Amino acid sequence: MSIDWIISIATENWEMFLRGAWMTLLIATLGTVFGAIIGLLIGIINTIPKPERGLKRIVLKLINIILGIYVGFFRGTPMIVQAMVVFYGAAQAFGVDMDRTFAAIFIVAINTGAYMAEIVRGGIISVDKGQFEAAQAIGMNHWQTMIHVVLPQVLRNILPATGNQFVMNIKDTSVLNVIGVTELYFQTKSVSGNNFRYFESFFVACILYLIMTFVVTKILHYFEKRLDGPQNYQMIDDLEQMEGKKA
Amino acid sequence: MKNVIEIQHLSKSFGTHEVLKDIDFSVNKGEVVCVIGSSGSGKSTLLRCINLLERPSGGQIVYQGDNILDNNHNINNYRTKLGMVFQSFNLFNNLNVLTNCIVGQTKVLKRSKSDAENVAMKYLKVVGLDRYVNAKPHQLSGGQKQRVAIARALSMEPDVLLFDEPTSALDPEMVGEVLKVMKELAGTGLTMLIVTHEMEFAREVSDRVVFMDKGVIVEEGSPEQIFNHPQNERTKSFLKRTFKQ
Numbered sequence: 001m002s003i004d005w006i007i008s009i010a011t012e013n014w015e016m017f018l019r020g021a022w023m024t025l026l027i028a029t030l031g032t033v034f035g036a037i038i039g040l041l042i043g044i045i046n047t048i049p050k051p052e053r054g055l056k057r058i059v060l061k062l063i064n065i066i067l068g069i070y071v072g073f074f075r076g077t078p079m080i081v082q083a084m085v086v087f088y089g090a091a092q093a094f095g096v097d098m099d100r101t102f103a104a105i106f107i108v109a110i111n112t113g114a115y116m117a118e119i120v121r122g123g124i125i126s127v128d129k130g131q132f133e134a135a136q137a138i139g140m141n142h143w144q145t146m147i148h149v150v151l152p153q154v155l156r157n158i159l160p161a162t163g164n165q166f167v168m169n170i171k172d173t174s175v176l177n178v179i180g181v182t183e184l185y186f187q188t189k190s191v192s193g194n195n196f197r198y199f200e201s202f203f204v205a206c207i208l209y210l211i212m213t214f215v216v217t218k219i220l221h222y223f224e225k226r227l228d229g230p231q232n233y234q235m236i237d238d239l240e241q242m243e244g245k246k247a
Numbered sequence: 248m249k250n251v252i253e254i255q256h257l258s259k260s261f262g263t264h265e266v267l268k269d270i271d272f273s274v275n276k277g278e279v280v281c282v283i284g285s286s287g288s289g290k291s292t293l294l295r296c297i298n299l300l301e302r303p304s305g306g307q308i309v310y311q312g313d314n315i316l317d318n319n320h321n322i323n324n325y326r327t328k329l330g331m332v333f334q335s336f337n338l339f340n341n342l343n344v345l346t347n348c349i350v351g352q353t354k355v356l357k358r359s360k361s362d363a364e365n366v367a368m369k370y371l372k373v374v375g376l377d378r379y380v381n382a383k384p385h386q387l388s389g390g391q392k393q394r395v396a397i398a399r400a401l402s403m404e405p406d407v408l409l410f411d412e413p414t415s416a417l418d419p420e421m422v423g424e425v426l427k428v429m430k431e432l433a434g435t436g437l438t439m440l441i442v443t444h445e446m447e448f449a450r451e452v453s454d455r456v457v458f459m460d461k462g463v464i465v466e467e468g469s470p471e472q473i474f475n476h477p478q479n480e481r482t483k484s485f486l487k488r489t490f491k492q
Contacts, residue, residue, distance in 0.1 A: 052302075130337035133300055134396075138351035138403055139327035148350055152341040233343075233382040 005200040013191045013201075020187030021208045027101070027176065027183060028169040031108025035169075036162060038109065039116020042067050043124055043154070044146050046117075067117070074114035080175040083107050087179040104181045108169055119161045123154035156227050163220035167213045184208060249276045251407050251438055252297065257306035259289075259296055266292045268462040270306070274407060274440050279433045281449035281470075282442045284459035285485060290442045291334075293459070294411050297440070298329045327355055330400030330408040334415050336392040338384040344371070344395050345380035348402040356403065363402075370401040374428050390421030394428055407438040414445060446489055450474050458482045 010017065046064060050057050074082065087103045090096045098106075127150050135145040174185035184205055192201035250273040259267040266289045274280055282290045295301040297308065299315070299322055307314045315325050339347050348367035352358045358366070371377040374394035384392055393413055400408055410429070414422040426448050433439060433452040443449055449456055449470065456473040458466045458481075466479045477483045 128337070128340075130333060130335050131339065134331070134333065134337035134339065136300065137298055137326060137329075137331035137333075138399070139323040139325075139355040140351070141323055144354050148354055149339050149341065156341070229383065233379070233386055236378040236380060 002200050002203075005197055006203055009191065009195065009197060009200050010204045013204075016187045016191055017184070017204060017208060020182060020184035020205075021212065023101070023181065023187075024170060024173050024183040024185075024209075025212060027104045027108055027173045027181070028166065030105045031112055031173075032162070032166045032169050034105070034109035035112025035165070036116050038113030039118075039120045040151070040154075042071070042113070042117040043120030044143075044151075046121060047124055047146075048142055070110075071114045071117050074111050075118070078175075079107065079111050079172060080178055082111065083176055083179050100179055100181045103179060104173065104176045104183070107176070108173060112165055112169060115165060116158075116162070119158050119165070120154060122161075123158040124150060126157055127153050156224075159220065159224050159227070163217060166216055166220070170212050170216065171209060250274060251276050251310070253309040254297070255307040255309065257293075257296060257308065258304050259292055259301060260304045266462050267296065267303075270462075270464060272457070272464060274438060276406075276438055277436045278454045279437075279439045279452050280441070280455045280457060281453040282440070282457045282459060283444070283446065283449055283473075283485075284465075285488075288459045289462040290459045291411055294409050294440065294442050298326055298331055298409060300331075323355070327351075327403055328406045330403055330405035332393070332396050332400050332408065332410045332413050334412040336384075336389070336396045336416070338392055338395055338399070340384055342383075343380065344376065344382050344384075344387075347384070347395060348399045351399070351403050366404070367398070367402050370398040371395070373401065373431070374398045388421060389417045390424045393417065393421075393425045397425075397428060397432075401432075407440060408432070410439065410441040410443070412442050412444065414443070446474070446486075458485065460485065 046067065048060060050060050083103075086107055087098060087100075090098055090103075131149055131153065132145060135149045140148070173181075173183050176183060177186040177189065180186070188201050188205040192198045195201065253273040255271055257267055257270040257272075258265065270293060272293075282293065284290050292301060296303045303316060306316075308316055310325060310328070313320060315322070339350065342350060345364070345367055348371060349360070349363045352363035352366060353360055368377055368380075371380065374397050376391060376394050376398065379387065379391065379395075384395070387395065397408075397413075413429070414425050417425065422445070426445065429439070429441070429448075430452055441449070441453075451470075453470045455467060456470050457464055458473060458477075458479075460481045466473060466477060466482045473482065474486065477486060
């Protein structure tokens, strides 16, 4: 019966499955984190106010165009193809023998970065114009405005979309088996290649993917709640009264 | 009297639409100036041009002997000398009341955290909200938000405080608390430039009233002069329309 098979496959190969799951989680997590950083930087750079004329305007325009091409390219091609191009292309063109794990994280990061750039752009647009004006009015420059006022609000706004991206990355790292990264799908393929029990082996992988995405979703929901802070605030004289009672 | 800001031949166009036409205007130290006029007369744009939220199309803004519209002038430094209070409050949504009043002081003026906190508490007391330091903006009423916004502007200890229709977005019963704070401030010798629709308030607190219409300053003078003995036909008809309601 297949339940017995599932149990026996899971118990006999638990080390391979866990190593695969760990690799999947590592690539997805680092890829999402670096991708989010790339997206945030692009978001900040794209919203730098452009002067009316002069060299600075030309440079900023040029940077915008380059970033636009980056976003367009990586959003417009499948990650599985990008993986082949980056990994084998780099080897062939420059003779670079990339570490497979590094290559995987790199590909997920630049891919996620392209998506996150758009998500961050949406997040920045959704912040009220008055917030920028108030920050400028007290003399903040673009960086200060971004760091202290806008980005904290953007981060809160884009957290659900980022979580979505993270969950997608956990699943989509499976395509990286084409460059031989020993993530969960690759490991499962090895296991099933030995026992020829495809359904049961991949059923185990299925459960592991589900656990990972479920836990990550829960953790992100917790962060959202934490960021929102407490619903109520304490008046100062209430605090003082409480302290007074203690004293 | 020593003027704080002097505006010469200021103009501003949005596309082909000329909003401000050749404005000459100055604010003296310790003076409370109210700018009145109907919607679309350019009074808010004038205020926003003064602190460069809108880039003027032409003319000069002279502050401490320098034309701040010169290309190499440090705009951010100039802006710290002008406090701005917005119609829609624009408190930093991610920060609590105290931090709203501190962040500009520590990050822009580079004051120490404890100095900044003392200054912020001093001005939050002035607006009567020192008990609310832990509240986030979304937990406050409109009137409270605007009073925090005033404290935030005061915390930068600017040379002049600009108010852009500070009570227009408020429920009627909250207008009073904000105007009361502003009256108290006017009494302390603070230099204030106020764009407002509150005629009674303008009459009471102003040293000088400026009437604008269609992008030009039509008439200016003491409140007594403007409200009781207006000279210009446009001023007369505006006041008649306003006080009929």
